[in-house]
Amino acid sequence: MTSGLIEACFGGLLVLASAAAADAANLDSLLRSLAREPPQVIAFVETRRSPLLTQDVVVSGVLEYRGTARLSRVVTEPYGERIDIDGSDVRIQRDGRPERRFSLRRSAELGNLLPAFSALLTGDRAALDAGFETSVEFLPDGWQLDLVPRQTGGQERIEMIRVRGEGDAPACIAVLAQNGTASAVIRLGAAARDAGRTPALDCTGPHREE
Amino acid sequence: MPAARRRSTAPARTVKNDGGALAWFGLWLGLLAALLVGVLHTLRLSTDLRLFLPQPDSPARALVLEGIGEGPAARLLMIALEGGESVELARLSHVLVAALRADPEFQLIANGAGDIPSWLVEYRYLLTSGFDDRPLDAAGLRAALEERLQDLASPAAPALESLVPSDPTLEIVSIASRWAPRRSPRTIDGAWFDDAGRRALLVAETRAAGFDPDGQQRALDALESAFRQANADTRIRMTISGPGRFSALMKERTQREAAWLGTAATAGLVVMLIVAYRRWPVPLLAPLPLASAALSGLAAVGAVYGDVHGITLAFGFTLIGVAQDYPIHFFSHQRAGLAPIANARSLWPTLATGVAATGIAYAVFLASGVTGLAQIGLFSITGLVVAGLTTRYLLPRTIGDEFPDPARSPALARLGRVLSLPRLPPVAYAAIMGVCLTAVLVAPGAAWQDDLGALTPVPQELLAEDAKLRAEVGAPDPRFLAVVAAKDAESALQRLEALDSSLQELVNTGAIASFDHAARYVPSGRRQRMRQARLPAPAILEMAVTRAAKGMPFRDGLFAPFVADVNRARGLEPLTPAALRATAQGTLLEGLLHQRDGNMQAVIAFSAVADPRSLDQWAAGAGPETILIDLKREVSALAAAQRGRILRCLAVAAVLLVVVVGIALRSARRVMRVVAPMALTTVAILALLRVFGVPLDLFHLISLVLAAGLGIDYALYFERSGDDRDERLRTLHAILVCSLSTLMVFALLSFSSIPVLRSIGITVALGVVLNFLLAIVLSRRPAERA
Numbered sequence: 001m002t003s004g005l006i007e008a009c010f011g012g013l014l015v016l017a018s019a020a021a022a023d024a025a026n027l028d029s030l031l032r033s034l035a036r037e038p039p040q041v042i043a044f045v046e047t048r049r050s051p052l053l054t055q056d057v058v059v060s061g062v063l064e065y066r067g068t069a070r071l072s073r074v075v076t077e078p079y080g081e082r083i084d085i086d087g088s089d090v091r092i093q094r095d096g097r098p099e100r101r102f103s104l105r106r107s108a109e110l111g112n113l114l115p116a117f118s119a120l121l122t123g124d125r126a127a128l129d130a131g132f133e134t135s136v137e138f139l140p141d142g143w144q145l146d147l148v149p150r151q152t153g154g155q156e157r158i159e160m161i162r163v164r165g166e167g168d169a170p171a172c173i174a175v176l177a178q179n180g181t182a183s184a185v186i187r188l189g190a191a192a193r194d195a196g197r198t199p200a201l202d203c204t205g206p207h208r209e210e
Numbered sequence: 211m212p213a214a215r216r217r218s219t220a221p222a223r224t225v226k227n228d229g230g231a232l233a234w235f236g237l238w239l240g241l242l243a244a245l246l247v248g249v250l251h252t253l254r255l256s257t258d259l260r261l262f263l264p265q266p267d268s269p270a271r272a273l274v275l276e277g278i279g280e281g282p283a284a285r286l287l288m289i290a291l292e293g294g295e296s297v298e299l300a301r302l303s304h305v306l307v308a309a310l311r312a313d314p315e316f317q318l319i320a321n322g323a324g325d326i327p328s329w330l331v332e333y334r335y336l337l338t339s340g341f342d343d344r345p346l347d348a349a350g351l352r353a354a355l356e357e358r359l360q361d362l363a364s365p366a367a368p369a370l371e372s373l374v375p376s377d378p379t380l381e382i383v384s385i386a387s388r389w390a391p392r393r394s395p396r397t398i399d400g401a402w403f404d405d406a407g408r409r410a411l412l413v414a415e416t417r418a419a420g421f422d423p424d425g426q427q428r429a430l431d432a433l434e435s436a437f438r439q440a441n442a443d444t445r446i447r448m449t450i451s452g453p454g455r456f457s458a459l460m461k462e463r464t465q466r467e468a469a470w471l472g473t474a475a476t477a478g479l480v481v482m483l484i485v486a487y488r489r490w491p492v493p494l495l496a497p498l499p500l501a502s503a504a505l506s507g508l509a510a511v512g513a514v515y516g517d518v519h520g521i522t523l524a525f526g527f528t529l530i531g532v533a534q535d536y537p538i539h540f541f542s543h544q545r546a547g548l549a550p551i552a553n554a555r556s557l558w559p560t561l562a563t564g565v566a567a568t569g570i571a572y573a574v575f576l577a578s579g580v581t582g583l584a585q586i587g588l589f590s591i592t593g594l595v596v597a598g599l600t601t602r603y604l605l606p607r608t609i610g611d612e613f614p615d616p617a618r619s620p621a622l623a624r625l626g627r628v629l630s631l632p633r634l635p636p637v638a639y640a641a642i643m644g645v646c647l648t649a650v651l652v653a654p655g656a657a658w659q660d661d662l663g664a665l666t667p668v669p670q671e672l673l674a675e676d677a678k679l680r681a682e683v684g685a686p687d688p689r690f691l692a693v694v695a696a697k698d699a700e701s702a703l704q705r706l707e708a709l710d711s712s713l714q715e716l717v718n719t720g721a722i723a724s725f726d727h728a729a730r731y732v733p734s735g736r737r738q739r740m741r742q743a744r745l746p747a748p749a750i751l752e753m754a755v756t757r758a759a760k761g762m763p764f765r766d767g768l769f770a771p772f773v774a775d776v777n778r779a780r781g782l783e784p785l786t787p788a789a790l791r792a793t794a795q796g797t798l799l800e801g802l803l804h805q806r807d808g809n810m811q812a813v814i815a816f817s818a819v820a821d822p823r824s825l826d827q828w829a830a831g832a833g834p835e836t837i838l839i840d841l842k843r844e845v846s847a848l849a850a851a852q853r854g855r856i857l858r859c860l861a862v863a864a865v866l867l868v869v870v871v872g873i874a875l876r877s878a879r880r881v882m883r884v885v886a887p888m889a890l891t892t893v894a895i896l897a898l899l900r901v902f903g904v905p906l907d908l909f910h911l912i913s914l915v916l917a918a919g920l921g922i923d924y925a926l927y928f929e930r931s932g933d934d935r936d937e938r939l940r941t942l943h944a945i946l947v948c949s950l951s952t953l954m955v956f957a958l959l960s961f962s963s964i965p966v967l968r969s970i971g972i973t974v975a976l977g978v979v980l981n982f983l984l985a986i987v988l989s990r991r992p993a994e995r996a
Contacts, residue, residue: 050362052374053763057363073365081360087296087398087407094360101397110365158368183368 027136028125030143033168035123040065044073045192047199048184058199060192065121071114085114112149113175116161120145120170132161142166158183164203174203234607238498238600245505253512255520284420284688285317285801287452288679289412289433290404294446299410300399305440306412306433313436315429318415321401330790331382335745335779336738338381346379346746346776351758354379359762376771389731404682411683415801416454423461426454451676453688459672460964467962475955482954486947487541488614495608496537499600503533503593510592511585518589519582525912526589528970531955532568532919533597535948536561537605539927542944545615550606558602560930563874565598568919570870571863578859580852616943617936625946626939634987643890646897653900658853659907686726686815690822692829692838694812699787702803702812703734709832713814716828723818728787728803738784748777849908856911863915867922875929883991884929887984888921895976909969917977920952924981928989938990949982 045060059081064072075081080095090110092100112131119128128134132147147161160176171191175184185203187194289306291299303321310319335341344350358378361370373380397403402411414433418425430450437448480493507526511518539561544553572594575587616622680687694709696702706729713725733741746754755769787799803812819825822840829838872881892914899906924945931941956978959971 046363048363048367050367050371052371052765052768053359053362054765055763057359057763059363075364079360081364083364089398090366092364092366094357097357113365184365 026138027128027134027145030136030145031120031123031125031128034120034165034170036065036121038065038067038070038121040121042188043192044186044188045199046184046186049182063117063188065117068122068124069114069118071117085110112147112158112161113173116147116163117173120163142171162203172203231608231610234604235495238502238604238608242498242501242505245502245509249505249508249512252516253508254517255523284453285416285418286680286685287414287416287429287433287450287454288676288683288685289414290449290451290679291410291412292408292447292449294443296398296403296407296410298443299403299446300401302437302440302446303401303410303412304399306436309436309440310414310432313432315417315425315432316414317417319412320414321410321412330785332775332778333782333785334377334381334385335776336741336782336784337385337733338741339733340379340381340384341741341744345744346751346754348754348757351378351754355758355762355764359764375768376775378769378772402683411679413683413685418454420453420457422454423457426458427461430455430458449675449679451672451679456672456676464964464967467964467967471958471962471967475958478954478958479951482947482951486943489612491609492541495605496534496541498608499537499597499605500530500534502600502604503530503597506596507589507593511589514588515581515585518585522582522585522589524966525586526593528912528916528974529572529586529590529919530593530597531916531952531974532564532923533594534951535920535923535944536597536601538948538951539941539944540601540605541613542616542947543940544609544611544613545617545940546611546613548611550609550611554602554606559874560926561598561601563871564919564923564926565594566874567867567870567922569594571867571915571919574859574863574866578855580855583856583859615936615940617939619939619943622939622943626935626942628986629938629942629990631987633990634984639886639890639988643893646890646893649897650893650900653897653903655900655903656905657900658850659905681723681818686817687819689841690816690819690825690838691841692814692816692832692836694814695835695837696810696812699803699810700735702810703729703732703787704736705833705835706812706814707734707737709814709836712828712832716824719821719824721819721821721824721828722816723820725817726802726815728799728812731799731802732785732787732790735784735786742780742782742784745776745780747780748773751776853908853911856908860911860915864918867918871922871926880929883989884922884925887925887981887988888918890984890988891921891977891980892918894980895973898976899973907969909966910973913970913973914977917974917981920948920974920978921981921985924949924985925989928985929991932991945982945985949978953978 042063042065043060044063045058047056047058049056059075059079060077061073061075061081064074066072069085069087071085073083073085082093084091084093090101115127115131118124119131128147130150132149134148135146137144137146142165145163145165147163149158149161158175159178162174162176163170164172164174169190170188172188173186174182177183182202185199187199291302291306294302307319307321310316313319330337335346341350355378358370358374358380361367362374370380373382398407398410402413403409404411414429416426416429418429420426433448433450441448479496483493483496484490486492504527507530508518508523511522539557540550540554543557544550569591572587572590575583576591578584578587679685694702694705696705706727709727710729713727716722717724745751751773755773759769787803790799801813802815803810805811816825825838829836832838868881868885871884872878875881875884895914895917896906899910904910927941927945931938953975956971956974959967960975962968962971
């Protein structure tokens with residue numbers, strides 16, 4: 001799974017360099033371009049599929065990034081919900097309900113999503129490497145970063161977090177379950193606005209992979 | 211020093227006059243060794259403080275006795291991990307819990323990661339209060355399903371997916387949070403942390419009682435080794451706090467100090483004996499009567515009681531300290547030309563009077579009705595009698611007669627001039643006595659130390675840290691608890707349930723932070739049956755589920771496990787506390803609900819009591835079966851009662867002592883001369899302590915008894931020495947050696963950092979000096995003025 005385009009670019013200069021080394025250099029430059037100063041507010045649309053449900057559920061709202069390990073997920077449609085993550089403390093508030101608290105540890109998905117998201121927005125390569133095995137791929141219409149968790153925290157297991165984007169902006173994050181199918185897809189920014197009412201459960205968006 | 215070495219170094223030179231001396235010495239050591247082996251085999255050291263407390267006279271006191279060191283609050287250890295990233299601290303916290311969960315030293319170890327045994331899950335519809343106020347119907351289910359749908363649309367979905375089909379209202383989650391010990395602190399990575407998020411917090415409940423320093427030490431060692439194994443990062447520190455930690459710490463400190471004080475005292479004693487007698491076997495022989503006293507005292511206590519309390523040992527050894535003087539009198543009177551046997555025979559009446567007077571006085575403790583005190587009495591009496599008899603019959607057979615006569619020492623002769631000091635006139639005696647008594651009576655400040663906490667010299671900062679940690683993990687306040695009596699577990703649980711709303715009111719008004727009792731974990735059978743009766747039948751519930759899920763995207767038949775579980779719950783036999791025994795919560799429950807004298811006793815624990823008055827008012831309205839216990843108040847009352855008992859014993863002992871001395875001396879004047887120094891010394895020490903604002907504790911009292919015993923002996927020997935110059939000098943020599951060696955030992959103790967040792971040291975040191983001086987000016991026979 002190496003990208004011909006990028007290898008061609010570097011090929012003349014680094015004939016002996018391994019693909020991994022190239023990946024590393026690419027990832028560094030990608031991370032530098034993705035880094036943002038907090039606070040950031042990013043619109044999102046999240047599509048989720050559950051074996052308990054007959055149809056996918058879709059919620060939308062904004063992600064508020066307030067610095068390392070501090071993230072809020074504010075759902076505005078179709079109901080109000082606010083999840084605040086501070087360190088590994090998770091608080092869930094819903095309209096007219098008492099607040100619930102739990103730990104990131106209890107959920108492998110959250111436990112992996114947050115560090116990944118946080119590392120991308122701070123451009124923290126070390127944090128990313130600590131939590132995941134990474135591989136980056138550059139496609140003609142954008143890039144794809146695959147993050148395989150080194151350890152999972154909760155009872156459920158997730159196989160991979162796949163982030164896709166174009167230029168200096170991530171467009172989509174997919175959480176892939178053990179069988180390789182996506183259990184959740186989060187579209188970000190412009191991709192969220194383009195998603196429509198019932199977005200499909202894949203992370204391909206405008207960048208179709210062959 | 212090992213007996214074998216003593217034997218091998220026993221010189222032949224000094225015993226050349228008597229070939230049997232070495233044999234007698236060997237026989238004596240052999241007897242001691244046999245006794246030692248016997249004692250080690252039969253005697254068990256007990257740490258149960260109740261041996262030392264009087265029979266409780268009220269149910270509250272009975273509980274206090276039970277609670278001292280044994281209640282759950284006293285067995286809790288608070289553990290803090292700090293100095294690393296919170297993620298690493300949390301990881302370590304979970305590793306510790308996993309490592310120690312199965313450890314036999316711990317009943318419970320918790321860090322916030324709640325887990326409920328899987329077999330308990332089926333009881334959830336009997337345990338939950340979720341349907342007490344509203345029924346399990348379509349409307350309630352609809353609200354729950356709407357929430358679950360939102361959960362499934364959130365990142366929490368994967369964690370909840372397995373739960374929703376059988377438990378759509380998440381009752382197990384609310385039970386788990388109810389079962390999480392008390393007020394839960396904040397959690398990071400599933401582990402408790404302090405509010406600042408810097409320290410990971412854990413709570414462990416030891417199996418050993420709080421006052422059992424050895425058991426606590428084992429638990430602490432297990433903790434330390436688990437911590438070392440789990441933690442490669444040397445920056446991370448573990449702090450352990452709690453009564454058990456303090457008791458282990460104090461034992462360690464006391465032992466360390468006692469060890470160096472003992473070493474220093476032994477070295478000083480050896481030097482002093484060599485200087486005094488110029489015969490180096492003396493330091494080998496002089497300890498033998500005391501060693502015999504100690505071992506036979508222990509053997510006697512072991513034979514009668516089986517257990518001996520640590521305090522018995524401490525006090526008992528203090529009291530038989532007077533026996534160290536017996537061989538010294540013998541050595542000081544030994545000189546060339548006097549057969550040792552004859553010497554012992556001539557000292558015997560005085561020695562025997564001393565033994566009898568103190569022994570009979572201590573006999574009062576035998577009748578005190580308190581096991582610990584009776585043990586002290588038995589130990590001391592046996593010890594003193596054995597020390598007297600060995601000094602009389604064994605010691606003389608182990609030496610030759612080649613001792614320098616102190617009466618020939620010019621230095622002593624010069625010192626002997628103190629014996630020509632004028633006697634203290636009775637008027638002056640009465641005046642000093644009057645001043646001292648007045649001081650005792652009118653000195654300001656508390657006369658008695660009733661705060662037992664003041665005796666445990668736990669550094670103040672550790673106590674403050676303990677209180678802070680306790681508040682952070684919501685551990686029960688060790689001072690307050692309420693007890694509800696009932697005829698069986700079921701009625702106890704019903705009573706607790708009836709008190710729930712008034713307790714919640716205390717929380718709401720801020721009087722307490724939280725409360726805990728058995729019914730929070732296991733509701734009464736009546737309540738469980740009531741809940742069962744309200745659970746809908748399967749057909750009805752199925753209809754309700756269908757109605758509730760209408761228009762929602764849940765798969766058909768998804769909630770069949772839920773309907774089945776509710777139906778199973780309807781047929782369950784209600785959960786009893788007994789059924790929970792084998793679980794982590796069961797041990798917790800055991801502390802909150804237990805059998806006592808054929809009745810059930812439920813404990814209500816409070817955390818962070820802010821307003822004791824409200825608690826009092828609550829207790830007053832809670833019915834006659836509920837007693838609120840303020841441990842601090844009760845323990846003080848117990849200590850006061852105990853002190854009264856000891857004081858009465860001492861008063862009787864004083865009278866007996868005078869009677870025995872009177873029988874031995876057969877003269878009121880001679881009795882006066884012997885008793886007067888001791889009486890004035892006792893009152894003077896009391897006056898000094900009072901004037902310097904030192905509240906008296908039990909250790910002062912016991913030390914006063916030792917001082918009095920020493921005083922009686924000094925006076926008896928001075929009184930015995932009569933007019934003969936040489937005899938007076940020998941007596942002076944003996945009493946100088948006795949008092950200086952005793953003074954040295956106890957002066958060392960008075961520099962200890964441990965209040966208990968200091969109390970004993972100061973009191974006895976003062977007693978030795980005063981008794982010595984007063985014996986010189988009061989106990990000599992007036993004839994010498996002629």
